[in-house]
Amino acid sequence: MQLAKFFDNAADTWDEKVLHDPAKIRALLKKVPVRPGQKVLDVGTGTGVLIPFILRQIGGAGALVAVDISPRMIEKARQKCRDPRISFLVADIEGEIEDPLLPESFDIIFCYSVFPHFSEPERALKNMHALLSPGGRLVVMHSDSREVINERHRRIGGEVGGHELPAVEQLQELGRGIGFLPLAAEESEEHYLMCFEKSSESTFL
Template identity: 40%
Template sequence: MNRVADFFDTLADRWDELCYHDPEKLNDILKKTGLRKGLRILDIGCGTGVLESYLLPHSPRQIVGVDLSPAMIERARSKYATPVVDFRCQDVWDIQGETFDYIIAYSVFPHFREPEKLISHLAGLLPTGGELVVCHSESRDKINRHHDKHAGKLSEGLPPVEELARMLSPFFTVGAMEDSDRLYMISATRKQTF
């Protein structure tokens, strides 16, 4: 069994009560990105579908939400009755041969053991000009302290945004960045491939 999936399965039924996601911060993050009408969006580690209520007002062509936890996906599916949203109990590594215009990794990046390999994989799912957003609606310090206390064995920690920008640079041009006591986010656009 997958330890990450098992851990989040145990929390799925109370996840929305346990975790507060500040609407002002989420809207602020999305405003700093190239989110616009008609995009095909991949929401990595979508959990119970927290982001979908923020993404749907932007009239996406489709949102694909993936998560390892069957219980989280079941919860997410119960919230949204629209064909625009496709929730999949799937590992992002298993997504092959699909293209997205916009990929968002909200509150999930520290759970990937090989961040540079993940970035390379995600770059392969985006066309030139496609956008990758890595974000948290809390500060890096707060996220890392929380993970050290509650999910240490399941988290690699969130790197300083400058370090993440360096990891992104082979495939992406970095745009907006914030690593403050308020939130953490980086937005990057897929470079042209040759």
């Protein structure tokens, strides 16, 4: 739970220190559209940076579960985002997933700026695979390049010092091994995007 403490300590100043470009987030979400009425899981929601973007897309009939290992992050997100469509949950996506808020029926799961922090990425992927409904999608995305992210973690050091985002090809193979079908794999100086589907019948985005 050291990581949870690290993010608990960062929660109060997160939104002042970590700036996200809304245009970049919107551009990424265009590539992996969320449809009205869908049920979405935001893994590693932090202070809920992604939440307003998702709410705009799911419409009145959709639902969003925002999960984070850090209780303080969830508290901050809860204070910022009051909406009956959202449920907040403190949980470790790499742990035993047995919570009524996490039925195995999500249409789309987002891991926005969280994947490098998984100590057992395969376990996290397996859990997320189980939480998707057939045809559901898992999106791993960052609005910076892999190099920038990995360098940032090295610079911060301590708890996150060795946390590395794998190359999309590596993540693609990891996902395939679990039974995911890769739909999109992109890396650039601007972003990182990997999209998987749970079922076996699909075409590229």
